[in-house]
Amino acid sequence: MTTESSTSAPDTPLITERRAKLAAIRAEGIAFPNDFKPHHHAGDLVRQYDPLPAAELEALGVKVSVAGRMMLKRVMGKAAFCTLQDGSMGPGGSRIQLFVTKDGLGDDVYEAFKHWDLGDIIGCEGTLFKTRTGELSVRASTLRLLTKSLRPLPDKFHGMADQEQKYRQRYVDLITDEAARARFAARSKAISSIRQFMVEHHFMEVETPMLHPIPGGANAKPFVTHHNALDQQMFLRIAPELYLKRLVVGGFERVFEINRSFRNEGISVRHNPEFTMMEFYAAYWNHHDLMDFTEQVLRHAARQATGSAIVSYAGREVDLEQPFARLKVRDALVVHAGLSEAEAADAGVLRAQLKTLGHEAPAHWKLPELQFGLFEAAVEEKLWQPTFIIDYPVEVSPLARASDTDPTVTERFELFITGREYANGFSELNDAEDQAARFLAQAANKEAGDEEAMYYDADFIRALEYGMPPTGGCGIGLDRLIMLLTDSPSIRDVILFPSLRKEGGA
Secondary structure, eight states: OBOOOGGGSOOOHHHHHHHHHHHHHHHHSOSSOOOOOOOOOHHHHHHHHTTSOHHHHHHHTOEEEEEEEEEEEEEETTEEEEEEEOSOOSTTOSEEEEEEEHHHHOHHHHHHHTTOOTTOEEEEEEEEEEOTTOOEEEEEEEEEEEEOOOSOOSOTTTOOOOHHHHHHTHHHHHHHOHHHHHHHHHHHHHHHHHHHHHHHTTOEEOOOOSEESSOOSSSOOOOEEEETTTTEEEEEOSOSHHHHHHHHHTTOOEEEEEEEEEOOSOOOSSOOSEEEEEEEEEETOOHHHHHHHHHHHHHHHHHHHHSOSEEEETTEEEEOSSOOEEEEHHHHHHHHHOOOHHHHTOHHHHHHHHHHTTOOOOTTOOHHHHHHHHIIIIIGGGOOSOEEEEEEEGGGOTTBOBOSSOTTEEEEEEEEETTEEEEEEEEBOOOHHHHHHHHHHHHHHHHTTOTTSOOOOHHHHHHHHHOOOSEEEEEEEHHHHHHHHHTOSSGGGGSSSOOOOOTTBO
């Protein structure tokens, strides 16, 4: 059963009144003009001219033209003040005050202005000056209504109080919440800085398919669709990994992709079905090289987005400036789960510990899998400062190269910060026969009912058979990184339009 969507709800009296105003404007001529060109932004004007004394500013006679949304309005007889908000970002803010008078605009325009509403988009030409209270303002000589707003904005003091409404109507959230605008500006700055950093280190940016004939590159449940012209099942990518490694086979020795990937799994404060990550691959690198470089990437992004590699998250400091800790899975159990070295190497103890925590380990799990399972259950959430966990079991790392000194583990790492995984990387498996055997094992698991097990990708095996140089590859979760850099508690806070249940659905 569904209820009527709020988008089809009857108009409120305020909306009805605004529609009537728009109808009157239409009757008089062009309701939505498109010929006003602002040449200045509020933030730039504030940054440049606010430091000047009033007399010096008045002597300059600075002519400006600005446009934006009217956020505040105060009419006092023949004069009025209103606040214009535009797309400025940065230390100058996004707002500037307009001083509007009947003498400056004429009777008709001033009378019309008195009936404009908060949320309307207006254009103004005029001269900069400072009021008696010292506020930088524009003395309006021209004022035009450019877009009539039909829906009233939320309360000017409290904004949008409902968090889900913020996610669902992000456009209103951005209008009314300066912190939201700053958060997404920081996201843009961080991702742009990462892209620049990668190029400066001789990585080539590439684009690989988002529609895959075979999902691969991660253990995850894919979204399934159908391509009509080809008459075949397709999958939204769960990771770009196998295509990027094909490019390494082809001779591109350093590649990266900032990509959207999709996993048909749960939604939580850490997970969104559609998410952004960066994967990068470098020939002749191993997992140690990757860890060193991943540190540099995160440190650089933090400095560019926030000005410092030491950030605050949930009231606690996170230090990205210092070298990141590195722990083996087994050692992490000793350091963070209170086990002795002997207990951390005892399958019976590990199985019992998991049961105590409410996790029933599958009967076929061996020691490495039990260690990894207990790590996930008892240790992961305790890793607040940046920590690389290394030496993952072969059984849970089907694409990673096995260690030459211990064939039960792989040359793989995951990076944990604030109790969450931020990156996953490893020395890539470039032995085509070994990879084929692991794919077959994954396929057997899928046949047994594991929906997240990988498919057998024959073309990828064929690519490896041509020969892939020793290669290291890593994926970094950019949404989670932005959460960290902006002190955001939920992944939805850093995704402009997160996945939500259909509005009005039961």
